[in-house]
Amino acid sequence: MSHYLPLLGILILLLGFALKLNPMLVATAAVLASGLLGGMGLQQVISEFGKAFNENRIIAVVWIILPVIALLERYGLQERAKGLIANLKNATVGKLLVVYLLYRQLTAAIGLQNTAGHAQTVNPIVAPMALVAAEKQHGALEPPTVEKVKAMAAATDNVGLFFGEDIFFAIGSIVVIQQALAAHQIELSPVQLSLWAIPTAVAAFIIHSTRLVLFDRQLRKAAAR
Amino acid sequence: MTPPPTPPLLTLEHLYWLVGAMFAAFALLSLFDRTSKKAWGNAAFWGLMAASLIGGSYFGDFVNGLIVLGLVGLAGLGFTGRSQPKTTSRAERKAFADLRGNWLFMPALIVPLVVLVGTLAFYLTPFGEMNLFTPRRETYFFLAAGVLVALLVAQVWLRPPLLAPLQEGRRLIDAIGWAAVLPQLLLAMGKVFDKAGVSGLIQEGTLAMLPPGNLFLAVLVFALGMAMFTIITGNAFAAFPVMASAIAIPLLINTYHGDPAVIGAIGMLAGFCGTLMTPLAANFNIVPVRLLELQDPNAVVKAQFATALPMFAVNVALIYFLAFRA
Numbered sequence: 001m002s003h004y005l006p007l008l009g010i011l012i013l014l015l016g017f018a019l020k021l022n023p024m025l026v027a028t029a030a031v032l033a034s035g036l037l038g039g040m041g042l043q044q045v046i047s048e049f050g051k052a053f054n055e056n057r058i059i060a061v062v063w064i065i066l067p068v069i070a071l072l073e074r075y076g077l078q079e080r081a082k083g084l085i086a087n088l089k090n091a092t093v094g095k096l097l098v099v100y101l102l103y104r105q106l107t108a109a110i111g112l113q114n115t116a117g118h119a120q121t122v123n124p125i126v127a128p129m130a131l132v133a134a135e136k137q138h139g140a141l142e143p144p145t146v147e148k149v150k151a152m153a154a155a156t157d158n159v160g161l162f163f164g165e166d167i168f169f170a171i172g173s174i175v176v177i178q179q180a181l182a183a184h185q186i187e188l189s190p191v192q193l194s195l196w197a198i199p200t201a202v203a204a205f206i207i208h209s210t211r212l213v214l215f216d217r218q219l220r221k222a223a224a225r
Numbered sequence: 226m227t228p229p230p231t232p233p234l235l236t237l238e239h240l241y242w243l244v245g246a247m248f249a250a251f252a253l254l255s256l257f258d259r260t261s262k263k264a265w266g267n268a269a270f271w272g273l274m275a276a277s278l279i280g281g282s283y284f285g286d287f288v289n290g291l292i293v294l295g296l297v298g299l300a301g302l303g304f305t306g307r308s309q310p311k312t313t314s315r316a317e318r319k320a321f322a323d324l325r326g327n328w329l330f331m332p333a334l335i336v337p338l339v340v341l342v343g344t345l346a347f348y349l350t351p352f353g354e355m356n357l358f359t360p361r362r363e364t365y366f367f368l369a370a371g372v373l374v375a376l377l378v379a380q381v382w383l384r385p386p387l388l389a390p391l392q393e394g395r396r397l398i399d400a401i402g403w404a405a406v407l408p409q410l411l412l413a414m415g416k417v418f419d420k421a422g423v424s425g426l427i428q429e430g431t432l433a434m435l436p437p438g439n440l441f442l443a444v445l446v447f448a449l450g451m452a453m454f455t456i457i458t459g460n461a462f463a464a465f466p467v468m469a470s471a472i473a474i475p476l477l478i479n480t481y482h483g484d485p486a487v488i489g490a491i492g493m494l495a496g497f498c499g500t501l502m503t504p505l506a507a508n509f510n511i512v513p514v515r516l517l518e519l520q521d522p523n524a525v526v527k528a529q530f531a532t533a534l535p536m537f538a539v540n541v542a543l544i545y546f547l548a549f550r551a
Contacts, residue, residue: 006421013457023459023505024403025301027410028294031417035391038421043287048420050290051500052413058237059409060274061244061365063398065336068375070393072344074313075383076322082323085451103520107337111344114368115337118509119397123516124333147519148528154513155501155528161509162497163536173462175361175491184474186485196490199547203539208532 009034062114069120078128085129086136093134093149094216097156098209100126104160105201109167117161118154127153138223145222152215156208165202166197234357238282240365245278251395254388258308266304267399270296274406295409300403308393308399332375332382339371340364363518398407400515407507408460427454428471435472436474439543440481448541452499459505461496468492478549487548495540501533502526 009030016026028049035045069077085091104116114120130153133140141149165171174190181188248271255261255268273295281289299305313321322329347353347363357468358366376390392551418424427450437448447468454464473492477483500506501528510525521527 006423027414028297031414033420035417046290047286048417050293050368051286052416053293054289056409056412057241061240064244064369064372066397067390067394068372070397071390074393076318077329079319079322111383112337118513121430150517151524151528154525158509161534173493175463177493178463180469188486192486193490199543200494207249207535
């Protein structure tokens, strides 16, 4: 039975998750528990943790975009994005986000996945535009509606990214698949893998666009009330 | 014996130095911040990130581990938080925006343009064979180059105070906070789990539970395993190697002769459905909550549920119908 003890790490994750503790603390507690129960010494667990963290530093590189976006925000990027939508007659939140969904999927599919995102486009451009579109249609918005519109803008970015990026063959997740299968003597080219991401991408566009159209309808009903 | 290949002109190490320098600047500017109560905590936190990026290759594993524990302690015990570096007022921004018009988008568009042109040149011209960058990571170099060009253009055109890009960048990174570091931490967690034998135990458990001869159930359990493991670890990349060796390879590929390309590609996308449903995927689900100042920390996850669930069903169906065509 004792060889199941390392699974305690997973239990700690679930528990920390349920109790809404800080995820950094929960993950570290899970690492220490699994490592120690899996037979490593304390120093070895800390070293393994540090080594793995260090090998994944590439993840931190995307934050290099922050100074550019933040500087443009200083000069009114968000305000300009709002102005752009205010001039469009028939803009709705749903239509705007469908266009952004398509843009996000297509740009991610050609390898530009790091050029859009929550800091790059959602916060400075898409969310303010979506709010203006909603206000134009429905007048002043209640705080819960503001929250819903912003959350939907962020969700649309994620859906577009996740179900677009794998069509580009030179991306992290394709490398992970390739490496994991190669470890079992199954050799695939990145392009073979990325082609099979297309059916899911099409389905994601259809499903999420439908939701966005329904979201427009929902806002209209809320405003009529 | 072939001589070892010469290292490229620019390696990931150089990129880490550049990004590390940015975090070091955030840390230094925090030290001089008299307005934020969390200034010292923020300075320590971004200082440790800078140390990891700049010195991580030289410190040794144990010191790197201590850096991680330091980051976790500072963030977990609430020493970090938002800051308010001096910036422009709402009225000033509106005036600037009216003055500059749509040209304001131009520096932001320089970044994707540089990445696109750079990548095309890299694959279509001899530029790609000049051994300039670490192979298969060229996108990150073009991203950094695009940022530098955009900053230069903005600096010349808008004439902000010299420190403005860093002060404004600090405003954003402090709004994001530890969520900026969590994904890296979770990937590291996955690796330690693996070393501790957690993946092997999951494999043992799932294989014992599955009845033999039921193809659809095997596909479902594989996809479900991808999504569930992604939900509890916050990362589909950590889930894939575990689920591939636990279910996909022994059952779907070796026993049922499924197409590994379909199973691999769409299996990963089933995992992404889990990413849409977990607050642990901080980059995607917590960072926007912080930036957009949402009240409910799970607002983005909640907005994604109704897309994630049908997408999961679609992925299960796609694997079932596409991978076993022959």
